[in-house]
């Protein structure tokens with residue numbers, strides 16, 4: 083397993099580098115978040131040994147268990163799953179980043195629960211760019227107001243925007259949805275918010291996301307294999 087993970091990480095990194103160069107961007111401008119949900123702590127350990135430092139988790143309980151099991155490693159933890167307001171504490175105390183903030187109440191709780199003495203928690207505002215009713219993320223129309231509200235919370239640092247586009251093979255549709263996030267990002271920066279992160283792109287669409295301007299791709303199955311949900 084360790085060799086397979088190491089080889090898969092190399093392959094993903096080279097996909098990112100190729101996509102960046104094709105877009106006239108520097109490969110270093112796109113970072114790789116390894117999405118490890120459903121995979122055991124040993125898989126993360128193998129990826130860490132292969133040089134991967136940033137890991138993304140989706141489920142609060144699983145995140146807490148892995149963070150304790152891997153406390154001996156230097157890992158940057160990103161929480162990327164839906165958050166309920168009664169389950170924010172472990173995330174506020176343990177994560178370095180949260181990509182899935184999509185309402186003020188969640189940001190407020192994370193800020194209140196962030197321990198003093200730790201650096202501010204980096205957050206991204208998750209925006210629903212596809213307009214699908216089932217999707218998490220704030221509505222596109224409320225994103226500007228919400229970004230400004232989150233930006234002033236004391237123990238958070240708003241770093242940027244995150245989206246999960248529609249699951250489709252239609253490249254034009256995907257590109258259009260990524261472009262909406264990029265445009266919103268530019269608008270917010272022009273309004274004075276110091277954002278540097280566009281969290282978009284997964285195993286199946288990372289080339290399209292990098293082409294559009296992603297600075298952080300969140301890749302799971304292309305690194306760890308197919309997920310089996312219990």
Ligand SMILES: *Cc1c(COP(=O)(O)O)cnc(C)c1O
Pocket residue numbers: 117119140162163246284285286300301302303304
């Ligand atoms: C699972 C997940 C990913 C990774 O998806 P893959 O298709 O396995 O690369 C990325 N982002 C979020 C928010 C996820 O939940």
